[in-house]
Amino acid sequence: MxxxxxxxxxxxxxxxxGKTTAALGVALRARGHGYSVIGLQFxxxxxxxxxxxxxxxxxxxxxxxxxxxFTWLSKDTERTVSLALEAWDIAKGHIxxxxxxxxxxxxxxxxxxxxxxxxxxxxxxxxxxxxxxHVVITxxxxxxxxxxxxxxxxxxxxxxxxxxxxxxxxxxVDF
Amino acid sequence: MxxxxxxxxxxxxxxxxGKTTAALGVALRARGHGYSVIGLQFxxxxxxxxxxxxxxxxxxxxxxxxxxxFTWLSKDTERTVSLALEAWDIAKGHIxxxxxxxxxxxxxxxxxxxxxxxxxxxxxxxxxxxxxxHVVITxxxxxxxxxxxxxxxxxxxxxxxxxxxxxxxxxxVDF
Numbered sequence: 001m002x003x004x005x006x007x008x009x010x011x012x013x014x015x016x017x018g019k020t021t022a023a024l025g026v027a028l029r030a031r032g033h034g035y036s037v038i039g040l041q042f043x044x045x046x047x048x049x050x051x052x053x054x055x056x057x058x059x060x061x062x063x064x065x066x067x068x069x070f071t072w073l074s075k076d077t078e079r080t081v082s083l084a085l086e087a088w089d090i091a092k093g094h095i096x097x098x099x100x101x102x103x104x105x106x107x108x109x110x111x112x113x114x115x116x117x118x119x120x121x122x123x124x125x126x127x128x129x130x131x132x133x134h135v136v137i138t139x140x141x142x143x144x145x146x147x148x149x150x151x152x153x154x155x156x157x158x159x160x161x162x163x164x165x166x167x168x169x170x171x172x173v174d175f
Numbered sequence: 176m177x178x179x180x181x182x183x184x185x186x187x188x189x190x191x192x193g194k195t196t197a198a199l200g201v202a203l204r205a206r207g208h209g210y211s212v213i214g215l216q217f218x219x220x221x222x223x224x225x226x227x228x229x230x231x232x233x234x235x236x237x238x239x240x241x242x243x244x245f246t247w248l249s250k251d252t253e254r255t256v257s258l259a260l261e262a263w264d265i266a267k268g269h270i271x272x273x274x275x276x277x278x279x280x281x282x283x284x285x286x287x288x289x290x291x292x293x294x295x296x297x298x299x300x301x302x303x304x305x306x307x308x309h310v311v312i313t314x315x316x317x318x319x320x321x322x323x324x325x326x327x328x329x330x331x332x333x334x335x336x337x338x339x340x341x342x343x344x345x346x347x348v349d350f
Contacts, residue, residue: 021200032226051207159328
């Protein structure tokens with residue numbers, strides 16, 4: 001490839017829909033070019049099989065739910081923190097290995113917001129990654145320091161949401 | 176499926192990145208559930224093969240560029256309008272046929288903004304579509320009337336953009 005290949009740090013944040021969805025769209029495009037992709041889901045549990053996971057397999061990449069058993073609602077804080085750190089260690093390994101062209105860290109921001117994972121450590125890891133590796137981070141409330149370290153930041157703002165009108169989440173669109 | 180199936184009109188608008196990308200993410204999820212999908216690209220030309228088109232094929236759906244030869248920069252307004260209307264007629268057919276569970280109208284808003292395609296006609300077509308058909312419309316400057324008619328509207332707001340820092344568009348992420 002003659003074109004300059006520069007890995008980007010992409011952050012999709014804000015209260016609106018489309019943060020994870022846009023990350024999946026990046027994965028779709030990247031796979032279309034034959035790039036290797038891995039997606040790590042920090043909150044989602046493996047218990048529920050989602051359309052996105054099946055489609056990812058069809059496109060030749062894995063979306064791995066790391067969220068089992070930890071949630072920001074859990075009362076066992078110590079366990080929550082240790083599970084979040086375990087998930088982050090897996091992510092860190094994939095970011096630094098250079099084995100993937102695109103690494104998606106879905107809903108990582110919650111672990112940062114709650115202080116389970118250190119934002120400075122995440123930023124240092126991003127800075128140390130092999131050139132050319134794109135990292136996509138999603139979730140509400142991305143810390144300012146992460147935004148400062150990112151190349152591309154989009155805020156998804158909810159203008160109108162169907163749940164407001166009493167329409168339930170729709171298979172194939174929402175999950 | 177026992178769950179209520181209700182087709183949504185989804186609009187991704189705003190000046191930020193991720194409008195088309197999130198529409199592709201919806202397509203990925205929908206294909207993962209085995210739903211039929213078609214994507215119509217109102218601005219993009221067929222001349223350039225994109226990663227998204229190749230990945231769409233791998234997932235079993237078509238992303239069809241209808242943008243050939245018309246652009247909002249064209250000086251031949253009459254030709255532009257007739258080509259935009261031709262593209263809209265194709266879209267309308269797919270929306271009303273019920274042959275697809277998800278219809279993506281990528282960058283349709285530009286044709287509405289410039290008045291080449293009548294927004295009221297688009298809204299009437301959406302209202303007349305078979306129940307269960309999801310329609311995803313992307314592009315900057317979605318008309319207020321379309322926003323009022325939609326179920327889910329997200330504004331993608333650019334917080335930080337790599338072009339500002341002189342980084343060129345990246346294959347696999349931007350196209």
